[in-house]
Amino acid sequence: MRIRMSGVHKFYESEGGTQKVLQNLNLEVEKGDFIAIMGPSGCGKSTLLFMIGCLDLPSFGTVLLEDTDVAQQDESMREKIRLRHIGFIFQNFYLLPNLNVLENVLLPMQLLGLPKKKSEGRALSLLRLVGLDKKAHEPTNSLSGGQQQRVAIARALANMPGLILADEPTGNLDNKSGKEVMEVIRSINENQGLTTIVVTHDPKIASYARHIYYLSDGKLRSTVL
Amino acid sequence: MVFLQLAQKNVTRKRERSLLTLIGVLLAVGTFITLLSIGEGLSNRVTGEFSARKVDLYVLPGPEISMSLSGLGTAGVFSELMPVDWGKQINSINGVRICQGVSRLNVNLQRLSITMWGIDSHNLNDFFPKFKVVQGKLHEKGQDMVIGDGLAKGLGVSVNDNVILAGRTFKVTGIGEARNTFQDYSVFIPLDSIMEMQRSKGVQEFWINLDNPLRAREIAAHIKKMLPEITVKTGDEYSRSANEFVAYAWLMQFAIAIIGVLIAMTASMNTMLMSTYERMREFGTLRAIGAPRTTVFMMILAESLMLALFGGGLGIVMGIMGAKMMDDAVRTLFQLSFPVARITPQLIFYGIILSLIIGVVGAIVPGIVVARKNIIKALRWE
Ligand SMILES: Nc1ncnc2c1ncn2[C@@H]1O[C@H](COP(=O)(O)OP(=O)(O)O)[C@@H](O)[C@H]1O
Ligand SMILES: [Mg+2]
Numbered sequence: 001m002r003i004r005m006s007g008v009h010k011f012y013e014s015e016g017g018t019q020k021v022l023q024n025l026n027l028e029v030e031k032g033d034f035i036a037i038m039g040p041s042g043c044g045k046s047t048l049l050f051m052i053g054c055l056d057l058p059s060f061g062t063v064l065l066e067d068t069d070v071a072q073q074d075e076s077m078r079e080k081i082r083l084r085h086i087g088f089i090f091q092n093f094y095l096l097p098n099l100n101v102l103e104n105v106l107l108p109m110q111l112l113g114l115p116k117k118k119s120e121g122r123a124l125s126l127l128r129l130v131g132l133d134k135k136a137h138e139p140t141n142s143l144s145g146g147q148q149q150r151v152a153i154a155r156a157l158a159n160m161p162g163l164i165l166a167d168e169p170t171g172n173l174d175n176k177s178g179k180e181v182m183e184v185i186r187s188i189n190e191n192q193g194l195t196t197i198v199v200t201h202d203p204k205i206a207s208y209a210r211h212i213y214y215l216s217d218g219k220l221r222s223t224v225l
Numbered sequence: 226m227v228f229l230q231l232a233q234k235n236v237t238r239k240r241e242r243s244l245l246t247l248i249g250v251l252l253a254v255g256t257f258i259t260l261l262s263i264g265e266g267l268s269n270r271v272t273g274e275f276s277a278r279k280v281d282l283y284v285l286p287g288p289e290i291s292m293s294l295s296g297l298g299t300a301g302v303f304s305e306l307m308p309v310d311w312g313k314q315i316n317s318i319n320g321v322r323i324c325q326g327v328s329r330l331n332v333n334l335q336r337l338s339i340t341m342w343g344i345d346s347h348n349l350n351d352f353f354p355k356f357k358v359v360q361g362k363l364h365e366k367g368q369d370m371v372i373g374d375g376l377a378k379g380l381g382v383s384v385n386d387n388v389i390l391a392g393r394t395f396k397v398t399g400i401g402e403a404r405n406t407f408q409d410y411s412v413f414i415p416l417d418s419i420m421e422m423q424r425s426k427g428v429q430e431f432w433i434n435l436d437n438p439l440r441a442r443e444i445a446a447h448i449k450k451m452l453p454e455i456t457v458k459t460g461d462e463y464s465r466s467a468n469e470f471v472a473y474a475w476l477m478q479f480a481i482a483i484i485g486v487l488i489a490m491t492a493s494m495n496t497m498l499m500s501t502y503e504r505m506r507e508f509g510t511l512r513a514i515g516a517p518r519t520t521v522f523m524m525i526l527a528e529s530l531m532l533a534l535f536g537g538g539l540g541i542v543m544g545i546m547g548a549k550m551m552d553d554a555v556r557t558l559f560q561l562s563f564p565v566a567r568i569t570p571q572l573i574f575y576g577i578i579l580s581l582i583i584g585v586v587g588a589i590v591p592g593i594v595v596a597r598k599n600i601i602k603a604l605r606w607e
Contacts, residue, residue: 079518099231
């Protein structure tokens with residue numbers, strides 16, 4: 001999936017006045033590209049990612065996914081885009097605790113109304129891809145952090161999205177699990193040609209990407225200032 | 226129906242939360258059923274008394290009087306009396322088929338309060354057409370007594386037994402049943418016997434059946450002109466004022482029940498709302514991966530309804546057991562000889578409706594909270 005952001009502003013109104021998080025931000029990501037967005041905590045990386053992911057709206061500007069300006073869509077359209085075209089990976093995994101591993105991966109397909117048998121086959125092969133097919137029927141809280149994050153990756157891939165958005169995917173993991181998770185993300189990007197955006201403040205994690213951007217003063221730059 | 230699957234898993238895999246909500250609903254529905262079973266029982270007793278009775282006109286002592294109530298669910302016991310020979314005068318009126326003096330007396334037996342009717346046996350079936358003697362025969366002589374089968378069972382009395390009531394010995398000549406909680410828990414003796422017991426020459430009421438019930442108003446006017454200081458009511462008027470009383474009794478029961486219901490309902494809604502905030506990140510996750518708001522709302526509604534209906538079902542069972550206990554307690558406390566609590570299909574239907582209401586109301590607030598919550602704020606909920 002190709003992404004074009006242009007003239008994007010994001011303001012938050014707070015007691016101390018208006019906080020300008022993003023200012024006239026522009027970004028272009030080609031289909032199949034793998035980019036990392038770096039920057040200190042609180043600089044607006046998540047805000048930027050959520051905007052691309054149809055979870056948040058810009059104050060001004062356009063956010064084009066292919067040819068659709070997602071900022072102009074209504075919420076039910078944005079729900080559809082999230083469900084069909086975007087796979088999210090969060091720092092805290094956000095697996096549903098009342099569902100087991102397989103059920104978590106199945107969920108997006110069920111929400112789409114896909115037939116059960118086919119979905120289960122696909123969910124199991126995705127779990128095999130992340131090396132967790134043996135844990136399919138375990139509760140998620142019996143898994144380690146790294147394993148949980150790999151389940152979350154399988155879930156993100158369930159509906160064959162065109163775009164993977166990962167917000168600090170290794171932020172809660174030790175070095176070894178973090179590396180494993182990044183290897184999985186990179187191999188998916190390479191083998192399936194999924195556009196991938198990873199947000200991180202860790203240069204080692206960012207180095208998995210083909211392009212690195214730095215967010216500061218509400219704008220993106222290709223080099224550290 | 227992915228929302229149903231999610232709801233079912235949320236309910237069965239979060240046991241403590243489900244249990245707490247369940248208990249709230251159970252208490253609400255259980256209290257509701259138990260308390261209303263009393264109202265239902267009393268109203269059944271009073272309406273049963275009138276529906277099983279066929280009386281065209283009542284003559285009551287004194288000028289226009291309002292319905293009084295003596296004992297639990299016993300309508301129309303008057304302390305003033307009328308001379309018994311007025312009956313003959315009324316009987317002479319053209320169109321009057323039967324006129325029977327009737328008096329009632331509440332006496333204690335085995336520490337139970339029992340309603341005794343003074344009414345002559347040859348007229349009994351005219352006024353109580355549903356009352357059938359199933360064993361023995363009617364009360365013909367002064368010390369004869371017919372007893373309703375419910376009461377007979379309760380007292381352990383059978384035909385030919387002697388029973389002492391208010392210092393007089395009666396012989397049980399027959400056991401009868403009308404299949405209603407009034408007559409089946411009454412005792413019938415001749416009118417003269419009850420007058421002797423009351424040491425008076427008067428009766429409390431005259432009951433009249435007419436050749437043509439359509440002439441009731443005309444003949445009532447006639448009787449009123451003939452006798453001083455009396456009230457004449459048609460059967461309908463008489464039972465209407467009793468029904469009014471029942472309606473108020475029911476309303477009071479309902480008011481008491483509603484208080485219990487509201488408390489329990491608030492408790493169970495509170496649990497649901499608390500659990501909504503606890504699970505805010507889960508709702509945020511669902512929305513983030515593209516679950517439509519309707520799916521999330523339906524999931525919350527389905528969870529709430531599952532818990533409410535299951536809790537309500539248990540509540541109905543508890544309510545029925547509670548009604549039985551309440552019945553025992555009230556009967557002991559007020560020394561009643563007849564059952565007071567009554568579970569009807571209608572009451573169970575109300576219990577189900579109440580469960581549904583709790584389920585829907587309990588889902589609406591969390592549903593709105595979740596639907597209006599910003600997805601990112603929901604995801605970052607602590
Ligand atoms: N809903 C909000 N209301 C007000 N301020 C917000 C809100 N969300 C984020 N912010 C502010 O925007 C800034 C960027 O946040 P975020 O995108 O989460 O940063 P990062 O992911 O780079 O750590 C922070 O200063 C944060 O306080
Ligand atoms: Mg962040």
